[in-house]
Amino acid sequence: MRAKTILLLSLLLTLPWAASAADAPAKAAAPDPNQACLDCHSAAKPDESGVRPVEFGKSVHGSFGCTDCHAGYQAPGPHELTPLDGADGALVARFDALKASTAPRAYLACQNCHGEVTEQLAASVHGKWMKGDAKVAGPTCAKCHGTVHEIVKGVQAPAAGDAKFTIGARAISARCEKCHSDATFTEKAGLKDDVGATFRDSIHGRLVAVGSARAPACADCHGSAEKDAKGVLHPNAHRILAKTDAASPVAGKNRAQTCGRCHDGASDNFAQLVAHRPAAESDSKIPHFLHVVFSWLAALTLFFFAGHVLLDLAAEIRHKVKARKAGHGPDPVKEALFVQRFDIHQRAQHWLMLSGVIVLGVTGWPLRGAGSAEAIESSRKIMALFGGPHGAALVHRIAAVVIIISGAYHLGYLLLHGARRTLAFSMLPGPRDVFEIRDNLRYMLGFGDRPGYGKYSYLEKFDYWAVFWGMIMMVGTGFVLWFPVFFAKYAPHWILTSAQIIHGEEATLALLFLFVVHFYNAHLKPSIFPMNWVWLTGKMSHSMLEEEHRGQYEDLTGKKKDPH
Amino acid sequence: MNRKTPSIVGAAVGLALFLAIALLPALLYGGYAGVMLAGGIFGTPVQPTFAVRALIIFGMVMGVTGVGSLFAVGGAVAGAAVGVLASGNEKKAAVQASKV
Numbered sequence: 001m002r003a004k005t006i007l008l009l010s011l012l013l014t015l016p017w018a019a020s021a022a023d024a025p026a027k028a029a030a031p032d033p034n035q036a037c038l039d040c041h042s043a044a045k046p047d048e049s050g051v052r053p054v055e056f057g058k059s060v061h062g063s064f065g066c067t068d069c070h071a072g073y074q075a076p077g078p079h080e081l082t083p084l085d086g087a088d089g090a091l092v093a094r095f096d097a098l099k100a101s102t103a104p105r106a107y108l109a110c111q112n113c114h115g116e117v118t119e120q121l122a123a124s125v126h127g128k129w130m131k132g133d134a135k136v137a138g139p140t141c142a143k144c145h146g147t148v149h150e151i152v153k154g155v156q157a158p159a160a161g162d163a164k165f166t167i168g169a170r171a172i173s174a175r176c177e178k179c180h181s182d183a184t185f186t187e188k189a190g191l192k193d194d195v196g197a198t199f200r201d202s203i204h205g206r207l208v209a210v211g212s213a214r215a216p217a218c219a220d221c222h223g224s225a226e227k228d229a230k231g232v233l234h235p236n237a238h239r240i241l242a243k244t245d246a247a248s249p250v251a252g253k254n255r256a257q258t259c260g261r262c263h264d265g266a267s268d269n270f271a272q273l274v275a276h277r278p279a280a281e282s283d284s285k286i287p288h289f290l291h292v293v294f295s296w297l298a299a300l301t302l303f304f305f306a307g308h309v310l311l312d313l314a315a316e317i318r319h320k321v322k323a324r325k326a327g328h329g330p331d332p333v334k335e336a337l338f339v340q341r342f343d344i345h346q347r348a349q350h351w352l353m354l355s356g357v358i359v360l361g362v363t364g365w366p367l368r369g370a371g372s373a374e375a376i377e378s379s380r381k382i383m384a385l386f387g388g389p390h391g392a393a394l395v396h397r398i399a400a401v402v403i404i405i406s407g408a409y410h411l412g413y414l415l416l417h418g419a420r421r422t423l424a425f426s427m428l429p430g431p432r433d434v435f436e437i438r439d440n441l442r443y444m445l446g447f448g449d450r451p452g453y454g455k456y457s458y459l460e461k462f463d464y465w466a467v468f469w470g471m472i473m474m475v476g477t478g479f480v481l482w483f484p485v486f487f488a489k490y491a492p493h494w495i496l497t498s499a500q501i502i503h504g505e506e507a508t509l510a511l512l513f514l515f516v517v518h519f520y521n522a523h524l525k526p527s528i529f530p531m532n533w534v535w536l537t538g539k540m541s542h543s544m545l546e547e548e549h550r551g552q553y554e555d556l557t558g559k560k561k562d563p564h
Numbered sequence: 565m566n567r568k569t570p571s572i573v574g575a576a577v578g579l580a581l582f583l584a585i586a587l588l589p590a591l592l593y594g595g596y597a598g599v600m601l602a603g604g605i606f607g608t609p610v611q612p613t614f615a616v617r618a619l620i621i622f623g624m625v626m627g628v629t630g631v632g633s634l635f636a637v638g639g640a641v642a643g644a645a646v647g648v649l650a651s652g653n654e655k656k657a658a659v660q661a662s663k664v
Contacts, residue, residue: 278608295604299619302626358634365593372596378589505604508597515630523637530571530640
């Protein structure tokens with residue numbers, strides 16, 4: 001009995017091995033059904049004619065046999081094509097006539113399995129060329145999806161609970177541009193050739209470029225969309241209609257509804273914001289006027305102060321050499337005596353402001369800079385530090401709140417001092433500043449002495465009032481950009497467009513001015529480097545006060561400095 | 565050690581970091597700022613004239629100077645902070661030594 005059991009168990013255990021051993025020669029001998037074709041039609045490089053077996057294996061059609069699509073062929077060749085007739089024949093003739101494809105019958109092969117899709121395509125604006133009179137061929141499956149033997153899955157699922165639509169068409173959008181930005185094609189087809197450029201320059205284009213999973217690409221707006229059972233919209237890239245077609249999602253009144261897929265409550269006015277044209281080319285002349293004014297303002301301000309920095313640097317070096325030759329050094333007594341320049345509230349306002357502005361610059365400029373194709377990679381990397389473009393947007397808004405708090409703190413501080421009648425008006429510009437600008441320019445050029453500034457020099461007054469102006473501009477326009485749907489309900493279209501222009505131009509001016517001019521004056525000047533500590537301690541030494549604010553020093557001490 | 569030394573070392577580290585990771589973005593962003601200013605001043609599409617090129621180069625110089633300054637100043641502040649902490653520890657140690 002025991003021997004029988006052992007024998008049975010042994011048999012049971014060896015059965016699978018025996019079975020697989022029996023299968024092994026069969027498996028090894030199983031020919032790859034495609035191999036006979038690949039013997040002649042395999043390619044090693046993407047630009048070679050034929051199929052790259054590895055890439056084909058990875059593609060969505062990797063499990064297919066060659067003859068599943070290339071029906072009717074028998075290996076080995078030569079292969080004679082069976083003539084086509086009827087609708088298929090006419091379609092292939094049309095493909096040939098317009099040189100639509102090097103493999104005109106491939107479309108028919110796609111149609112065999114994807115009939116629903118090819119029907120949608122044929123009914124769309126992209127299928128018109130297959131039926132009517134056209135000077136140029138429109139898209140075929142391969143034109144958008146790429147080399148037919150290497151099509152990979154491009155549809156990405158929306159992030160859980162995040163996007164309200166799928167972003168499947170994102171990868172294909174770059175292919176839209178291949179035709180829509182091709183001047184030769186667009187001219188023949190009677191289309192505008194700048195839609196790609198204007199999209200890339202738009203907020204949506206920039207967000208897509210820096211890796212946003214939420215921002216829409218071409219088909220997300222232009223494709224007719226259906227909701228699935230979960231309420232997720234699926235814009236269909238195969239069902240794109242001409243914008244003149246009343247059923248198109250971007251036609252007339254449908255546009256607000258299309259915008260509303262992502263921007264709840266979007267109005268017609270809001271929908272006008274995305275119009276495939278630069279912001280400055282609005283229906284109103286005001287945005288264009290502001291664009292010109294702010295560009296001139298930024299360029300002239302930066303030119304003037306860049307020159308000022310260079311002249312000051314030259315004067316500083318000259319002054320240092322002269323002092324060294326004369327054997328003058330800092331007076332240790334004056335170095336040890338301090339005056340209180342800023343109280344804790346003023347310093348706290350500055351800390352809030354500087355941290356807010358730096359974070360705003362680091363999180364905002366990469367998005368603006370993403371309008372440049374070369375800078376996209378840098379923008380993507382910087383935004384990745386904040387968890388991507390939407391993380392950066394959140395941090396940007398938090399930093400905006402910080403500078404708003406700083407501004408409110410400052411206004412409260414001024415009001416309190418005003419109520420107590422202790423408000424000093426030393427920051428107000430006056431005629432004295434004009435003379436000091438003249439005298440300082442003369443000094444920097446090597447003629448005359450440095451002006452004896454009062455508590456604040458004209459540079460400090462400019463810094464202060466530039467921030468005042470900048471706060472109004474940036475916070476005001478920032479709010480419009482933060483709540484565009486709300487503002488579009490009540491404000492005319494040009495206000496929103498102008499806000500977009502001002503926010504960008506003013507940011508350019510403010511950041512370059514602060515990091516070049518203000519940082520030079522407060523940190524990088526040879527006599528100050530590595531920094532003027534007053535922003536941390538609130539105190540300034542008598543020695544520095546005498547050098548930088550001689551007028552105030554003389555008022556405080558009653559001593560006149562010997563200019564020599 | 566001079567009281568300025570930690571912040572000078574910090575500024576040097578900041579500048580080295582700038583050269584390593586931020587020089588190229590600063591050039592690109594600055595140049596793009598120049599293109600945008602040129603668009604406003606000379607009109608779009610921007611044509612490759614001498615003035616436009618000069619404005620773009622000016623933008624690149626400003627971009628590099630601005631971002632370089634940010635790194636240098638950030639480094640200097642960090643260096644100063646380290647210096648203050650180090651001197652604080654030294655003072656504490658000196659006080660404790662004098663008590664002993």
